[in-house]
Amino acid sequence: MIGADPQTGTGGAPGGGAAAFAGLWIGAALVGLFVAAALLSFVWTPYDVTRIDVAAKLQGPSAAHWFGTDHFGRDLFSMIMVGARTSLAVALVAVGIGMGVGVPLGLTAAALRGGWLDELIMRANDLVFAFPALLIAVMITAVFGPSAFNAILAIGIFNIPVFARLTRGAALGYWQLDFIRAAQVCGKGRARISVEHVLPNLFNILIVQGTIQFSLGILAEAGLSYVGLGAQPPLPSWGRMLAESQTMFSFAPHLALFPGLSILLAVLGLNLLGDGLRDRLDPRRGLAP
């Protein structure tokens, strides 16, 4: 779920034209919407999300409560806004951990190709990859207790091998090229070449992969919160909102509908954005800038 193959995106053909272009902008708009909602929630929400007003519980959507109210009478729209903040923050930090650790590991492995360190790094990656992410997340939370921080940690750890593999694979290709060999002939060390010449060429694919991993991070956070291992109450979280709506779905479907739609649209937006960026930025797609 978290560790997707970088090559399985559903991007259009190279230079997919108007359709791919539209996808990019629709994706950007959806993502922008959620980012704006999350940022706005820091300074303003229609209602206080921690305020409980049992008398106003389970109301359907109305002018006063755009998305209705939940079983405690809290405003669902406000909760979705703050939930967006939770989801985006968890996914962002998790992808940050994955990139921050995975990319240097991948560069090191590529620079020392065939060496024992390369072997060690990649086999360690395989080991992490071999475990289902949710299982490790359950183990982490069993030891340290459930919290948003531990969810970030669990999702972040599973992003590391994704970025390490991607970086190594792409970097290996560059190590065969003439300009790298020229730099080697000039006497530059492997570490310096990795940072100065290889890494800048990887930015595009890392951004694309980062976007995809970001969407998977949101799904993972929702999944962990759904089973009670993510953000703890009273902090709203889309996954937990879904879990709580479960027994009330038959008479208050709006409780499940809005968080479900939010997860769907956020993930869809990020995937469209990722595919669009891939078409625009990925050199292997023949559209290098």
Add this chain to the structure above:
Amino acid sequence: MSSDRTRLAGGTALLVAGLALAQAAFAQRTDIVVGMGLEPPHLDPTTAAAAAIDEVVYANLFEGLTRFAPDGSIQPALAESWDISEDGTVYTFRLHEGVTFHDGSTLDAQDVKFSLDRARSEDSTNAQKGLFAGIEDVTVVDPLTVQITLDQPDGGFLFSMAWGDAVIVAEETADAAKTAPVGTGPFRFENWVQGDRIELVKYPDYWGDPVALDRAVFKFISDSTAAFAAMMAGDVDTFPIFPAPENLAQFEADPRFRVIVGSTEGETILSTNNKQPPFDDPKVRQALAHAIDRQAVIDGAMFGYGTPIGTHFAPHHPAYLDLKATSAHDPDKARALLAEAGYADGFTTTLKLPPPSYARRGGEIIAAQLREVGIETEITNVEWAQWLEQVFRGKDFGLTIVSHTEPMDIGIYANPDYYFQYDNPDFQSLMDALRAEADPEARTALLQQAQTIIAEDFVNGYLFQLAKSGVADARIEGLWENAPTQANDLTGVRWTE
């Protein structure tokens, strides 16, 4: 050829007979599937506190000298009758004749002596040793008569003997009761599929009135959504304590089902660690009490099912005293009290919540109410095993929400080592006086005094009496409406069509 035809005819006759039998069985079902949220850890009620054990075995598999009737009164069970000595210290029980255990052996006075001596012994693992604390001696008079001597008169002794923890077991089978319970009840243990169900079947040689059911299956479904689906699909015939109160309205609207709402012995409280600062300050506990809006908790967490309480006592009990006004919802007063106690800016504490929705949902509501007066809570959702480990045994908590489901359990406040650590010598001596008092009116006065002391000491936040909100197939009758003890007594249950 002719023999073939005969065989064919015979086969048809069998088939018809089979159909007729099937129809008869269809007309009058004699099996029941009872849904429960929690699976018992084992099946020996004399060695553990888990309510789920009694919910399977009480009155069905094991019996005591006396028993709880559905209305909470005490009825004879294995004891046919009894005499109480003039001074109230000697109880002479006469046992029913012809009572046998499920392994075929006969129940006699020796078994009663063994069971009670085992429960009150030094190394006893009985969860309610207090029930037996007053017993000085158990003597076998003859095979059907047993004499129990108490160290002082105890007006609640017959009540104590009705508890699931006081059932009579046989010496030969007692140690194996956890996995192979052998009792004297109308059902005997047949099978336990761990994680799924326990099956009981009718014991044909039962001494009392025969039961209508041939087979009882207890099925364990912890997830509320799955419980709802199982009821709707007819996989479960009754869920005596349905885990999701929000779904009861749907069952009520469906003619196939009957919603049964009654009272339980479950005082649901915001349990407070009386030894942990700042809760060692009575002013802070009083502020806590005034910060809570009980009705909002009942409406929000239990969808209206539950009776508000102001002390640790069941409202349906005759000795109940309404003390809700002592801790009425008054956020301004709560803020003022906090300021007086030196917490004008509030403080932060922990709130550990076990799985039931009264705790998880009630906890979120109470956290919001406490925030109103400046008390911040860090909510941690814990599983039951963690709760027992951290809160009940480890006493590592500030606040927690739990329902105390034992009947008449106000005595827990006399134990300073109990997990909420209330230590008041006055209360302790009051409980000693209560134990020695046999006169009903004097007992009521003492009980009311006890209720008042803990309410005015604001030991815990008193929330509501847990309702027994269950659902059953509309064709089933004889289920308990109220829960005077933790039990799913199936002895009077039958299908009506």
